[in-house]
Amino acid sequence: MKKIIVVYYSKKGSNKYLAGKISKSLSCESEEIKPWMNIFLLFLMNIHLGIRPLKLKIEDYDTVILCGPIWMGKLIPPLRSFITKYFSKINKMIFITCCGSTDAKRDEKFGYGLVFKEVEGILNNKCIICQAFPVGLVLPDDKKEDADAFMKTHLNDENFEGEIQERFDSFIKKVNELGR
Numbered sequence: 115m116k117k118i119i120v121v122y123y124s125k126k127g128s129n130k131y132l133a134g135k136i137s138k139s140l141s142c143e144s145e146e147i148k149p150w151m152n153i154f155l156l157f158l159m160n161i162h163l164g165i166r167p168l169k170l171k172i173e174d175y176d177t178v179i180l181c182g183p184i185w186m187g188k189l190i191p192p193l194r195s196f197i198t199k200y201f202s203k204i205n206k207m208i209f210i211t212c213c214g215s216t217d218a219k220r221d222e223k224f225g226y227g228l229v230f231k232e233v234e235g236i237l238n239n240k241c242i243i244c245q246a247f248p249v250g251l252v253l254p255d256d257k258k259e260d261a262d263a264f265m266k267t268h269l270n271d272e273n274f275e276g277e278i279q280e281r282f283d284s285f286i287k288k289v290n291e292l293g294r
């Protein structure tokens with residue numbers, strides 16, 4: 115069985131960037147989740163049409179790293195659809211997000227903590243790691259809590275350094291240690 119695949123959804127590019135960095139660091143394949151229609155509009159209207167079938171066979175992989183943003187404190191429809199559609203084919207899953215919420219606010223209404231609890235609840239013992247990469251980690255201290263600043267900031271080669279790089283390195287180390 116092949117080891118790891120990265121599956122991601124990204125609207126503005128940060129989660130795509132993160133997914134790309136992970137697949138490069140782990141030398142593994144990746145595939146983008148593609149919803150049937152422009153899902154943001156549908157998300158606002160609370161309509162979910164599901165996702166297109168993936169090309170890669172999820173059951174061929176030991177671990178899926180699922181990566182995507184958080185909107186309005188929710189597990190967003192493309193990520194939820196992926197989990198529901200492929201549940202029986204997922205062996206183990208790692209859930210990661212580049213989101214706006216800071217670590218300090220993780221358990222608030224729009225924090226990543228509630229989404230992690232939901233993912234762990236759905237996947238039960240198949241979910242082995244949940245990890246956040248708040249976009250504020252690439253912002254200066256006085257902008258970390260500034261919603262306007264983090265909404266306008268996207269991960270890229272220029273800003274991916276310091277705290278976020280350290281978090282990324284320890285995440286990759288943890289994933290590499292899983293197989294030992």
Ligand SMILES: Cc1cc2nc3c(=O)[nH]c(=O)nc-3n(C[C@H](O)[C@H](O)[C@H](O)COP(=O)(O)O)c2cc1C
Pocket residue numbers: 123124125126127128129130182183184185186187188212213214215216223224225226249264265268
């Ligand atoms: C409409 C909207 C709602 C959002 N709501 C949240 C939220 O509730 N919690 C959070 O942590 N981030 C929230 N964010 C921030 C995104 O999760 C963040 O910008 C993420 O990095 C975007 O990922 P992408 O560039 O891959 O699309 C929201 C962004 C948008 C556009």
